[in-house]
Amino acid sequence: MSTTLVSTLSRAAAASARGSWRIRCMATAAGELKKTGLYDFHVENGAKMVPFAGYSMPLSYGSVGAIASHNHVRDSVGLFDVGHMMQTNFRGATATQFLEWLTPSSLSSLEPFASTLSVLLNERGGIIDDTVITKHTASAFYVVTNAGRRDRDLPWFEAKLAEWNASPRAAAGTVTLEVLDGWGLLALQGPRAAEYLQGLTPFDLRTLTFGHSAFVPVDGRRLHVARGGYTGEDGFEISIPPADTGAVARLLSRNPVQLTGLGARDSLRLEAGMCLYGSDLDEDTTPVEAGLTWVIGKDRRETGDFIGAEGVLKHLKDGPPRRRVGLIVEGAPARQGAKIFSPGSDEQLGTVTSGQPSPTLGKNIAMAYVQNGWHKKGTEVEVDVRNKRRKAVLTPMPFYKPRFFRG
């Protein structure tokens, strides 16, 4: 028995580390991997640690299977260590304008303590990374980017900052970058997340709706809590100073909270129709192709004053050559790399970028890119899995309707 395609998760790791996720790699590469502040905590809790995005991260805990772990987050509440992700602060009088140069988002119209999904674009309009940007004030932003893209993002930030600060655009004030290295980031996710966290704070969490954040007192600490996540459930992402991460993790992992690893994280986000950078997004993909046109602010389309605007606006105007779509596949699950064909023909329409059996739906779900024109829901296609054509139908995403708390 040999694994032909293994988890897509590993693809988000550094490009040099791309390849199948094999038991052996796990063992040999472990020595060179970085650790989050919770490494020992994971090991104490029986985690199976695997390399992910340059870090040793928990895949699963103890004997809890992938499906049980997934279902626990859908039904109750799970805790994820996402401390490998890069947390940064951008501060300065022209911070809004600087980030509006790096992204196509309308950050000037974003309310204080509101967050938005966004993308960093290269000069061609390709996605360098996807990111969540939280505005605290017009001159202070908190930005979270992917661990696996740190080596691309950080030099990009630094080079663009130097360029910005030396230009007349920074006349009203320069911008600084602070990387929150060593800080913890925990995601508490699930329908019981709010009830659980409410038990630890006097702050009324009903006032904190999806896409917003606040500094919340938790057990005597003042922590940045953002309502949202990567599972399609209500939940919180909590940023924690290095010295407190272990204590907060213990506080957030009591019954009924279950520690949840990367395995369930991937199946949860796929059901929720959320992209994984390195699988579903890359530097040759524009936000229009990726179905992320909604992250481009209306005003920004008109001004076109962001890096990569030309390529993005062209796709907006002429239509993109291909589009990200959802698929439901009959029979065998289609995994990353599976080719998509028009029925009964050898005309390749596209490729699967993420695919798994969905524990919640009991169907094989997949994200894919197909030629523009073949992207409409209900379109029937065929997917090649192990040299056999399997029927598939284009299905709108998300596959699982998110249950965000909107107040």
Next chain:
Amino acid sequence: MFGLLRSASRPGLAVLRATRTTAAPLASSRVFARTIVTKRFTTDHEAVIYDSDTKLGTVTITDYAQSSLGDVVFVELPTVGTAVKQGDQIGAVESVKAASDIYAPISGTVESINEELSSQPGLLNKSPEQDGWLCKIKVADEAELDALMDAEGYKAHYEQS
């Protein structure tokens, strides 16, 4: 997952350590027949349980394989009647996280497949080497078993991997 391990080690010429089971029921005319059941393992984590009486080899994945794969959600099996060679891909096991190919541990003709697996793929996790069997192959050449590992050899194989 197991790809790297495929070429890693080939067992030495394992001495056939047959398990002797009791003979057929008393009512049978073959009271004195002695069936030898041999269990052998591949480096790719399949097992074959060979019955010298029927010449049938029952193909399974190992318990180690099922625990590495996690929850099995789909099993693809060969068609009955297919002639297979040792090492041919004959199917696949899909868990939530991965797809793993199944290779024929021995040459022969596929005599039957475990139909239960289409509705209960979880049998591979619950009982990988018994109720979760994959298919039975009418074995063409018993000598091929010698190239496979016995239980001890297999244990040593996965422990070093």
